[in-house]
């Protein structure tokens with residue numbers, strides 16, 4: 001039995017993790033749940049269903065709503081007073097970090113954005129296994145994470161990195177020739193740059209193969225998701241950027257590949273369903289039987305792999321450049337992107353303006369030193385967010 005802390009429990013990753021827990025009560029017990037505070041009813045319902053010890057919410061003002069939601073949920077479930085225990089509540093910007101330190105076996109970090117860095121570091125420093133979906137924490141705080149993570153302490157949830165971890169396990173680092181990350185191509189796969197000028201957030205939010213939260217879905221459309229994943233792969237597997245390729249694979253069945261020095265390539269294949277990598281990360285190194293459906297090997301399949309069109313989608317090239325420079329530039333890349341995505345969704349920035357802004361922000365970045373503390377990362381991010389906003393304003397003025 002593993003005790004779990006689920007951060008981001010109300011999101012796409014969090015709700016799928018709870019689905020795994022529901023189907024495997026002999027393997028997992030949830031002791032803590034955390035979320036932003038945007039869906040209090042769901043958070044309260046999850047907490048009572050799973051009888052957790054503690055619930056965390058980042059929005060401090062949500063505490064009273066959460067208390068009321070517990071009683072409303074208990075009533076809905078027909079519980080009499082005394083039939084249920086209201087969990088402890090922790091609230092505020094540090095709530096996820098407090099939960100990440102809660103006594104447990106595995107912390108699943110499924111929050112969105114680089115605000116996931118502090119909980120990632122907290123879970124690692126407490127010696128927990130970290131099932132990591134929140135790739136932004138590794139991108140923003142790579143040097144900090146590297147400094148404290150013990151070998152095997154981080155188990156990737158991201159589908160590509162789970163695939164790579166599966167292909168790599170049992171092997172030796174010096175046998176690896178290159179990593180190949182697959183990309184669905186996102187909502188605008190196959191389009192040329194001149195066909196992307198007028199695309200809308202609604203169109204960008206229609207992912208062809210995965211049902212995910214809005215930020216990662218927009219990032220998939222710009223290929224920033226793959227760009228962050230290249231940095232994530234470099235951080236997790238210590239493979240140089242020159243040896244990490246991206247290929248477009250529209251079917252999202254081959255989740256990534258490892259080429260070895262003898263010319264052999266291993267791939268991990270399964271229909272697109274995040275419950276497989278989530279379950280594997282929660283139970284690692286064990287597999288959870290029937291976590292998700294397998295490929296139907298009695299049917300014909302046509303799986304394509306194509307090179308990425310870097311002219312239409314330069315995000316990966318930019319991320320490799322930022323990654324090679326290292327220091328705080330990956331954090332700058334991610335923070336600027338978070339600003340740009342919000343600006344695109346609210347109509348302040350055209351789609352192509354997202355990656356164009358990233359390029360301008362990176363070009364203007366001062367010589368940040370290697371971050372030694374979270375505050376160093378936050379300072380670089382603050383610069384990046386402000387610079388991104390200035391750039392977005394000039395784009396809006398037509399400059």
Ligand SMILES: NC(=O)C1=CN([C@@H]2O[C@H](COP(=O)(O)OP(=O)(O)OC[C@H]3O[C@@H](n4cnc5c(N)ncnc54)[C@H](OP(=O)(O)O)[C@@H]3O)[C@@H](O)[C@H]2O)C=CC1
Pocket residue numbers: 007008009010011012013014034035036037038039040058096109110111112113115133134135136157158159210211212213214215216274
């Ligand atoms: N969805 C997927 O299939 C995949 C996702 N990932 C990664 O997993 C992470 C989560 O993605 P996804 O589940 O899609 O995102 P969602 O938008 O669906 O969910 C985000 C979660 O984060 C919570 N949250 C938002 N703001 C805060 C905050 N300030 N403090 C604490 N929690 C907060 C939300 O809570 P609330 O509801 O209260 O706002 C919600 O529970 C991202 O890093 C993403 O890149 C990686 C691979 C696949």
Ligand SMILES: CC(=O)[C@@H](O)[C@H](O)COP(=O)(O)O
Pocket residue numbers: 158159160182183184185186210216219220221225226274
């Ligand atoms: C499911 C998952 O891991 C996502 O990160 C996915 O990879 C997004 O799809 P893209 O390949 O389109 O970026």
Ligand SMILES: [Mn+2]
Pocket residue numbers: 158159160229
């Ligand atoms: Mn992914």
